[in-house]
Amino acid sequence: MDAFQDHYPDAVAHCFGCGRLNAHGHQIKTVWNGDETVTRFTPEPYHTAIPGFVYGGLVASLIDCHSTATAAAAMYRQDGRGLDTLPPFRFVTGSLHVDYLKPTPIDGALEIRGRAVEIKGRKVVVETELRAGGVVTARGTVVAVQMPADFGAAPPAPHR
Numbered sequence: 001m002d003a004f005q006d007h008y009p010d011a012v013a014h015c016f017g018c019g020r021l022n023a024h025g026h027q028i029k030t031v032w033n034g035d036e037t038v039t040r041f042t043p044e045p046y047h048t049a050i051p052g053f054v055y056g057g058l059v060a061s062l063i064d065c066h067s068t069a070t071a072a073a074a075m076y077r078q079d080g081r082g083l084d085t086l087p088p089f090r091f092v093t094g095s096l097h098v099d100y101l102k103p104t105p106i107d108g109a110l111e112i113r114g115r116a117v118e119i120k121g122r123k124v125v126v127e128t129e130l131r132a133g134g135v136v137t138a139r140g141t142v143v144a145v146q147m148p149a150d151f152g153a154a155p156p157a158p159h160r
């Protein structure tokens with residue numbers, strides 16, 4: 001499968017949600033399906049919130065990394081460029097909003113579908129739905145911002 005995340009340069013392939021080089025992470029894989037993007041992920045028993053149901057942090061994490069990947073893919077598509085072409089488009093999360101509509105059953109694959117609804121400058125707004133057994137159990141909106149070249153270079157001011 002040729003997923004968006006397979007094209008992330010090694011230097012940004014360690015994310016807990018989507019990095020293919022993070023052995024302990026979710027390693028999600030996202031692909032186009034028409035104008036939508038799709039990720040499928042099967043939770044493990046240890047992803048439990050309440051027995052039988054998925055931990056909300058996992059749901060948020062899946063929506064988050066699915067959406068940042070969607071933002072990058074949408075930007076490449078808008079520019080008519082392949083995912084491997086330079087300079088790379090890489091996005092980080094500026095804002096993550098999740099509505100938990102129903103408990104998400106833990107037994108079975110989850111399907112996450114997203115769509116870029118706004119592309120403006122370095123910002124892409126992505127709307128995403130997470131389904132279990134065909135039922136939408138969570139909905140998210142992510143503001144993804146193109147990663148600045150100096151990301152993390154300026155340390156926060158020391159605590160007083």
Ligand SMILES: CCCCCCCC(=O)SCCNC(=O)CCNC(=O)[C@H](O)C(C)(C)COP(=O)(O)OP(=O)(O)OC[C@H]1O[C@@H](n2cnc3c(N)ncnc32)[C@H](O)[C@@H]1OP(=O)(O)O
Pocket residue numbers: 008012013015017018064065068090091092093094095120121122123143145146147148151152
């Ligand atoms: C690359 C592979 C890894 C994938 C990562 C997966 C997801 C992650 O876990 S990322 C880690 C979590 N996120 C972070 O650590 C990000 C920390 N924050 C930052 O570095 C900065 O605040 C950053 C980059 C988001 C934005 O800063 P900056 O580059 O200065 O953006 P700035 O020029 O102010 O804003 C650009 C646009 O984004 C919008 N924006 C920025 N932050 C936000 C926000 N929090 N909420 C809403 N909109 C925002 C601005 O309004 C602006 O939009 P517009 O052009 O319409 O006015």
